[in-house]
Amino acid sequence: MYNAPMITVRLPQKQKELEIPGPRRVMDLLAEAGVRPTTVIVTQGRKLLTKDHRVEDGATIDVISVVSGG
Amino acid sequence: MKCKRCRRAEAAVDLPSHHAAFCPDCFFVFFRRQVTEGIRKLRLLSPGDRVLVCVSGGKDSLVLWDVLMDEGYETEGLYIDLGIDGYSGRSKEKVLAYAASRGKTPIVVELAKEGIPIPEAARCVRMQECSVCGTVKRYFFNRVAAEGKFTVVATGHNLDDETARLLGNLLHWQRDHLARQHPLLPGEEGGLVRKVKPLWRVSEVETAAYGFLKAIDYVTEECPMSFDATSLVYKEALSRIEDRMPGTRIVFYKGFLDPSNPLRNEPAGEEEGTGAPQACASCGAPTYAETCSYCRMRERVRNARSLRAARGPR
Numbered sequence: 001m002y003n004a005p006m007i008t009v010r011l012p013q014k015q016k017e018l019e020i021p022g023p024r025r026v027m028d029l030l031a032e033a034g035v036r037p038t039t040v041i042v043t044q045g046r047k048l049l050t051k052d053h054r055v056e057d058g059a060t061i062d063v064i065s066v067v068s069g070g
Numbered sequence: 071m072k073c074k075r076c077r078r079a080e081a082a083v084d085l086p087s088h089h090a091a092f093c094p095d096c097f098f099v100f101f102r103r104q105v106t107e108g109i110r111k112l113r114l115l116s117p118g119d120r121v122l123v124c125v126s127g128g129k130d131s132l133v134l135w136d137v138l139m140d141e142g143y144e145t146e147g148l149y150i151d152l153g154i155d156g157y158s159g160r161s162k163e164k165v166l167a168y169a170a171s172r173g174k175t176p177i178v179v180e181l182a183k184e185g186i187p188i189p190e191a192a193r194c195v196r197m198q199e200c201s202v203c204g205t206v207k208r209y210f211f212n213r214v215a216a217e218g219k220f221t222v223v224a225t226g227h228n229l230d231d232e233t234a235r236l237l238g239n240l241l242h243w244q245r246d247h248l249a250r251q252h253p254l255l256p257g258e259e260g261g262l263v264r265k266v267k268p269l270w271r272v273s274e275v276e277t278a279a280y281g282f283l284k285a286i287d288y289v290t291e292e293c294p295m296s297f298d299a300t301s302l303v304y305k306e307a308l309s310r311i312e313d314r315m316p317g318t319r320i321v322f323y324k325g326f327l328d329p330s331n332p333l334r335n336e337p338a339g340e341e342e343g344t345g346a347p348q349a350c351a352s353c354g355a356p357t358y359a360e361t362c363s364y365c366r367m368r369e370r371v372r373n374a375r376s377l378r379a380a381r382g383p384r
Binding site: 012013036037038039040041043046047048049050051052053064065066067068069 | 084128230278285299302313
């Protein structure tokens with residue numbers, strides 16, 4: 001059976017990985033992953049992505065939490 | 071989305087609170103201007119200062135050190151090894167690697183060697199780890215600065231940290247804490263060194279973006295002791311508000327800092343006292359009590375250890 005390529009969304013601090021069908025904007029991927037945009041930066045390799053950036057199928061993005069406590 | 075500054079390059083950072091989006095090069099200019107304006111407006115630093123930058127291995131403190139060095143300030147880094155299994159070692163590695171990349175060697179204080187590693191100390195005195203950590207770190211920041219003839223101590227507290235603290239202080243009407251909350255705490259006679267927070271105008275997203283774009287390798291995992299820190303509750307509440315009403319956080323904090331704000335003119339609480347601090351009867355550090363809070367805590371840790379040793383293994 002043919003597996004269509006999807007967008008891989010990695011959340012390293014939560015040790016979580018999601019597969020979401022594309023193309024989608026970053027803000028839509030974050031909503032799907034249940035992450036609020038003001039608490040993260042989103043990267044693709046060495047690139048930083050804006051929230052309206054369109055991500056294509058087959059891409060892998062990292063969602064990095066920026067909230068520090070204590 | 072195009073960069074709102076140069077209008078040519080693709081934007082990499084969007085900042086709804088500033089109605090702006092920047093390409094990496096323009097974001098560096100924006101970010102550094104935010105920091106230098108924050109320093110200038112509140113007169114946090116002057117060109118002749120010797121700055122002790124407290125670095126934890128996280129994004130904010132390493133970014134602060136990076137910007138201050140790039141701005142030409144004379145700086146040294148101070149890393150405090152909290153003695154937290156695994157996490158402290160990984161944080162220290164990041165600090166040492168970053169420092170080496172800039173030709174620096176940080177000053178390192180190991181709390182295990184000082185007899186007060188945070189997890190054990192918190193157990194002994196039955197207090198929240200973050201609270202113990204705050205007392206111990208403040209003590210060493212000042213001690214290292216005073217011994218090393220630094221004129222100022224700089225920490226990486228950002229706008230999110232400061233507004234979370236402000237919200238907590240307001241919700242509990244901590245009037246004496248409100249009177250003391252400021253990016254500039256002046257030094258005092260008796261060895262209390264000036265403390266500054268030059269990142270007070272920039273958000274966590276902004277420092278993280280700056281660190282990423284500058285390829286600063288910081289520790290992204292959270293301190294395992296802070297998972298239930300109350301500051302995270304306030305941060306979440308404020309970030310929900312910021313999501314709906316971008317720019318609220320900076321308006322909230324700037325309004326608080328306005329000199330005409332009556333909350334800023336409350337007298338200091340009893341613990342802080344008035345006038346110059348005295349020398350601690352035990353270690354000589356500046357304090358408003360007979361013995362400083364660090365020495366009192368260390369004594370309680372020692373007593374708890376002795377008690378445990380007398381009881382023997384369970």
